[in-house]
Amino acid sequence: MFYSSERELKSNQITINNFYKNTLIKAYLDTPNGQLFYAYAIPDKAKNAIVISSGRLEGLDKYKELLWELYNNNFAIFIADHQGQGRSYRHLLNKHKGHVNQFKDYSADLNLFNTQIVDTHWQGKKVLVSHSMGGAIAFDYLAHFEHNFSGAFLSAPMLDIYTKNTPKPLAKLIASTATLLGQKDNYALGQTDYIPDEFATNVLTSSPVRYELFRQTYQEEPLLQLGGVTYGWLNATFAFITSVDNLSVTIPLYIASAQNDEVVDNNAQYKLANRHVNTVLKSFEGAKHELFFERDKIRQPLLKSLYQFCESVTA
Template sequence: MAEGPVPEARWIETRDGLRLRAALWPEGTRGTVVMFQGRTEYIEKYSDAARHLAERGFAAAALDWQGQGLSTRSQADRRIGHVNDFNDFQTDVDAFLDHCAARRLPRPWHLLGHSMGGAIGLRALLRVLPFERAVFSAPMWGLKMLPQQRILGWTVSALGSSLGLSGRLTPGSGKVADPASQPFEGNLLTSDPEMFAWMKAQIQAHPDLALGGPSIGWLWSALREMHALARAAAPDVPTLTLLGTEEGIVDPDAIHVRMASWPKGALEMVEGARHEVLMEGAATRARLYDRIAAHLDG
């Protein structure tokens, strides 16, 4: 894989005192793409995106959300992915955008949200934050569950949270999107062995970046946030959403329903792609980033 631009890394602080790690790739003349990562992810995983964007003239910015990467983790067991409430991520967003403004990243600003970052990003658009255009990759507007799993998820997460068990690992959380201990065969992330090996090598080289399954509190908050987002009208922001035909983590039906009701939205299906649409083979990535650049240029 080709080397990309070197990021400018900083520690930033939220208004409630949490320390977050942020990275900027500030060189660009066509604007800045602010990248909202998914659950379990970290800045290093977005260096390939930053490289592709830089080649197309865009600056970029990325953040480790609270509870993952090298940002503050509240749990004694740092492998449990936990957040008290999804609204807490909006506190991260505010601190992050303040940092981008202080560093005078080139305008216009655009949003790129993947998976959980798609839920956080949609909420940010509904708050009318300063994004001119948006791109979503397999956004978490629903989780892929059987009907009985969905009922069980709501019941267990609600009951567990009410009993003070929100920080405990969700029972039976199964496969997680952390490739460090997973074989390539049967993985839900990418059909490209090279990109899978690249993600796996990052975790093996820096184990502190790794994250395991979600907490009961994360699940309870995520389910309520996805339900609330589904009831909201589409934001007045031109939006491109990318979804693989082999998606196995988020709910494709929720994405189809949302994009069908988005007047300024377009849904593009990526044949053969899995959850990490932007981490498929080199030819697919190049084509999709060309498509993204064309969308951002209007």
Template sequence: MSLQSFPDNPVPTGAAEQTVMTADGVRLRAAVWRPEGRLKGTVCIVHGRAEAIEKYYEVVGELLERGFAVASFDWRGQGASERRLQNPRKGHVDDFVEYERDLEAFIETVMLPDCPPPYFVLAHSTGGLVCLRLARRRPQAFSRMVLVSPLLDFGGFAPSRGFINFAAGAFSLLGLGDALPPGARIAEVDERGFKGNPLTSDPRRFDRTIAIAKARPELTVGAPTIAWLHAACRAMNEASNPAFAAEIRIPTLMIAAGEDKVVSPLAIERFAREMRIGSQIVIPGARHEILMERDPMRGLFWAAFDAFVPGSDG
């Protein structure tokens, strides 16, 4: 599926689309950009749940301006990658190992053969947790990682992780893993109003995301299934063991949003303390999607990124 361009959100120049096949036979969409002039390496943008490449055009452009090649892909079950359920708008995996397969296939098929080193990762939310899981097994995968609002525990909008894990596990044992949680439904695009949204305080960037969904509804994903929630809880439970953080050998900067209600800023702070070569900053006032926030908050993000990633000079 071709990348969609929009009047106020055009595809950055030079996009090269690719198809990636995972070890378990799932087709993923990927894209690569190369800037003009001397290359400083490659930044791999790793999305959160329910996101697509189109959402990150602005970020791609900002990285190209910094002299980095950029590579990204859509997770299985979202964006323009393959979906396995009859209802394609359900967000679903049975285990986060599936996401690790996606990331490894992207590394082997796109990053290593087609992109210049050194390799850096810029991951959001669910993507941050998957990158941490992979980093334990492949400590040479990336030179550095920048994780924005990584999913290490649920935020204030959700019941406790223990309750969700127990309930989702019980429903999954009853064969209901592909179903949506009780009371959940897939909202239509027109229902997603800006007021009270937990993702961003920037109305222009919020509307830009909605415009993508209206123009390409097939890219969108709704609520996660019970099995997805159970898989996420198991992955977060594993990450909550202090030994997990201590085993990561890739220098990592974790950036938390001060007003995050989707994931827990406290869990991010705790995890960063447990890392041997990790650090954390908090952007006050920011909601969950820091990269889609207002310019002053994004400015703080880019200042931290530029100070952490070698060769980045803004």
């Protein structure tokens, strides 16, 4: 298998950007509420496909390195920017506000993308790969829609969140009350427009080069920028989190847990793994939240586990 490395990542940017520009097929998918931006590429020798459900703040522009890597390892790749972020449509006049009306809207989009785009271009076996909020979307989708995925790989799935200094019951009450009082489109307390953190204080990754390239991408393309979340998003997310215990998925799951995660609550991942058959959970030592953007020391074992999982469920 080919692994992209931190040491060569900057010198590979021309190659990666050429791949993004010339190999990835990019287009928009019409949905009842707006257009979703998506991309795919199918190598000549592809045996399996990977469909990516990315995290909050993310879009396929951020995933260029991973997409290039997967393509070079002969995976067909499919990815769509979730509604309200990336190059897909945004709900509100202030496009920095992270907002969704209901959490199930995300999984309905994923279903539409899978049936109309993925299944049109790929008839072989496929694995759903996700990160953070994308993992929550993937789990919700798999529980509610008919599908033909062989397995799902969940990186730091958002099955519960940290509410920092606010006790969780109080945060839930505030979000639901604000939504009932017509404040759903307003930023939740403490949330603002996009502000890039310094690397030293970031909670996402311990890889300086990957963090720098992520922020550089968003600096060069301001339309990708996304700020904090609204009360509506928070209320929808809490409703999903409450529903998790009642959802079940029958296909094999692999949960990659980031040991030093400060964004999502890992306890919910263990809880899910314990009640689900056919589920493997591995904690990646020293990892911050964004496992696909971590140091090579963490990222390469993560990708190795992804490839082994793909092989085991598609054999």
